[in-house]
Amino acid sequence: xxxxxxxxxxxxxxxxxxxxxxxxxxxxxxxxxxxxxxxxxxxxxxxxxxxxxxxxxxxxxxxxxxxxxxxxxxxxxxxxxxxxxxxxxxxxxxxxxxxxxxxxxxxxxxxxxxxxxxxxxxxxxxxxxxxxxxxxxxxxxxxxxxxxxxxxxxxxxxxxxxxxxxxxxxxxxxxxxxxxxxxxxxxxxxxxxxxxxxxxxxxxxxxxxxxxxxxxxxxxxxxxxxxxxxxxxxxxxxxxxxxxxxxxxxxxxxxxxxxxxxxxxxxxxxxxxxxxxxxxxxxxxxxxxxxxxxxxxxxxxxxxxxxxxxxxxxx
Ligand SMILES: [Zn+2]
Numbered sequence: 001x002x003x004x005x006x007x008x009x010x011x012x013x014x015x016x017x018x019x020x021x022x023x024x025x026x027x028x029x030x031x032x033x034x035x036x037x038x039x040x041x042x043x044x045x046x047x048x049x050x051x052x053x054x055x056x057x058x059x060x061x062x063x064x065x066x067x068x069x070x071x072x073x074x075x076x077x078x079x080x081x082x083x084x085x086x087x088x089x090x091x092x093x094x095x096x097x098x099x100x101x102x103x104x105x106x107x108x109x110x111x112x113x114x115x116x117x118x119x120x121x122x123x124x125x126x127x128x129x130x131x132x133x134x135x136x137x138x139x140x141x142x143x144x145x146x147x148x149x150x151x152x153x154x155x156x157x158x159x160x161x162x163x164x165x166x167x168x169x170x171x172x173x174x175x176x177x178x179x180x181x182x183x184x185x186x187x188x189x190x191x192x193x194x195x196x197x198x199x200x201x202x203x204x205x206x207x208x209x210x211x212x213x214x215x216x217x218x219x220x221x222x223x224x225x226x227x228x229x230x231x232x233x234x235x236x237x238x239x240x241x242x243x244x245x246x247x248x249x250x251x252x253x254x255x256x257x258x259x260x261x262x263x264x265x266x267x268x269x270x271x272x273x274x275x276x277x278x279x280x281x282x283x284x285x286x287x288x289x290x291x292x293x294x295x296x297x298x299x300x301x302x303x304x305x306x307x308x309x310x311x312x313x314x315x
Pocket of ligand 1: 140141150204205
């Protein structure tokens with residue numbers, strides 16, 4: 001009976017170690033973990049053969065532990081198991097923490113426009129190889145009711161978004177972090193590309209002659225875009241996730257995802273790209289809401305939620 005107890009005890013330790021590896025890693029995708037699992041399963045099978053009578057108990061125990069691990073995650077019991085199973089402990093500690101789901105994801109944030117002090121001027125091709133030239137810089141719109149220029153709003157929201165995304169585990173590339181730096185539309189796309197960003201999210205606000213026009217939208221390239229048509233599908237998904245999460249978080253009217261093939265900063269992108277027009281600065285309600293610090297928090301949460309949603313299903 002003593003021998004049985006030792007075998008049974010060892011089984012518990014091995015099981016606990018297996019579960020600890022799952023709990024600490026939190027990810028089933030890791031190949032090395034799968035190999036480790038297979039190795040441990042082989043050990044378990046070996047031990048099962050030494051005692052037929054333990055098999056049924058073992059199965060029941062395994063099932064219970066699986067449920068426990070699935071439900072509660074890291075528990076004291078499994079942590080103790082990991083300490084006991086010293087051979088497996090080292091491997092388990094090398095696994096990444098379970099809560100860093102966004103780890104390694106790089107996002108480029110592009111705050112639209114720049115201040116009047118920036119050195120602007122000149123033209124650049126509409127897309128790679130294009131003979132059509134467009135202004136390198138655009139001055140943007142302005143809050144008709146608040147008086148705040150678009151470049152200040154886009155930077156304010158983008159800086160908060162950078163912070164929020166970092167907190168969520170993303171690496172963030174900013175195309176500008178002040179109002180005096182002149183970054184052309186082509187350069188904005190290039191900064192994202194050169195820094196290995198996986199997506200480019202451009203932050204803007206809208207303006208209209210009609211001050212009743214209101215709401216937010218995202219702009220993406222069409223499938224027929226000669227420069228970035230191949231990015232249409234993923235950009236569409238990105239634009240959709242962002243506009244839906246943004247409007248849900250803010251209550252700003254959802255004008256959906258729209259196709260634009262005449263935007264230099266989109267046409268030069270090498271990664272899925274979208275422009276978020278956060279609302280109309282020429283509409284009193286949108287303009288005033290977008291300057292409300294509490295609302296800006298919601299705007300930032302919404303955009304970050306949309307980016308999260310995009311990456312949940314990204315390849
Ligand atoms: Zn703009």
